[in-house]
Amino acid sequence: MRFVTGLYRRFAHLVHEAAKFGAVGAVAYVVQLTTTNLLWSALDAPALVGQAVGTVVATLVAFAGNRYWTFGHRARTGLGREYVLFFIMNGVGLLIQLACLWAAVYGLGLDGPLARNIAGNVIGVGLGSLFRFWSYRTWVFPAGPRDPREPEEPGEQARQGA
Template identity: 70%
Template sequence: MRIAHALYQRFSQLIHELAKFGTVGALAFVVQLSTTNLMWTVFGVSALAGQAVGTVVATMVAFLGHRHWTFNTRARTGLGREYLLFFIMNGVGLLIQLGCVGTTVGILGLDSPLARNISGNFIGVGLGTLFRFWSYRLWVFPAEAKHMSVASHETTAPPAARAAEEPARQA
């Protein structure tokens, strides 16, 4: 039991971030899956374009959830910086998804809704999710702000640290 408790204590922040990341990701996945399939079936959009539109819409939902809930205890390095890096990292994640769909449709010749969903919405999203979690923690929402923009007006301390400092400033 001591080992399990010690491991939990050591990795508790990571465990909590993973749980929140999964929750926000599940919501964004539902948005992405619904939007992508809507683009394909109702609007007749191509496989790659439909996947791209669904991913962009889900990315906007995910940014709000991750910034304000999943990684809310991490440094704030400026809304513009975080937003830009978030979309760049999601662009890489999108390329991973598109690569999976492109391989399935273009190379393997499997162009059914089932094949598109398996390749893009399950395999592609799965691989993209691994990349996104790693990149968000490393670059988008870092533990500490190492590079602050002069134009940024936001404090770099996590919200919990700012709350703890407030009484000291008022005294």
């Protein structure tokens, strides 16, 4: 039991960030699914266009949630820098999604609504999200000195040995 407690204390900050990232991602995912499927069904948009537009709209929602809540305790490196890097990393995530969708629709010939959603919105979003979480933590919202006026992150005292 001591081992598990020690692991939790050591990785509590990562667990909390991942949970917040997942919550923000869930909201953005609903926005992305709704937008993408509306474009596909109501406007008969091509597969890749619907996926791209839906993801861009969701990215706008995700930026605010991730900057101010998920990674709000991390160093601030400037809104402009964070915004540009966030959209670049989301561009890479979008390319991952589009590659999965392209493989299903154009590579395997699976072009029904279910196939599009599984390829682009389940597999593509899943792989893209792994990349996004890692890249946000690494480049967009890097760890650094915290403003002493901000409240401590949960588990901070445990990591410092207090």
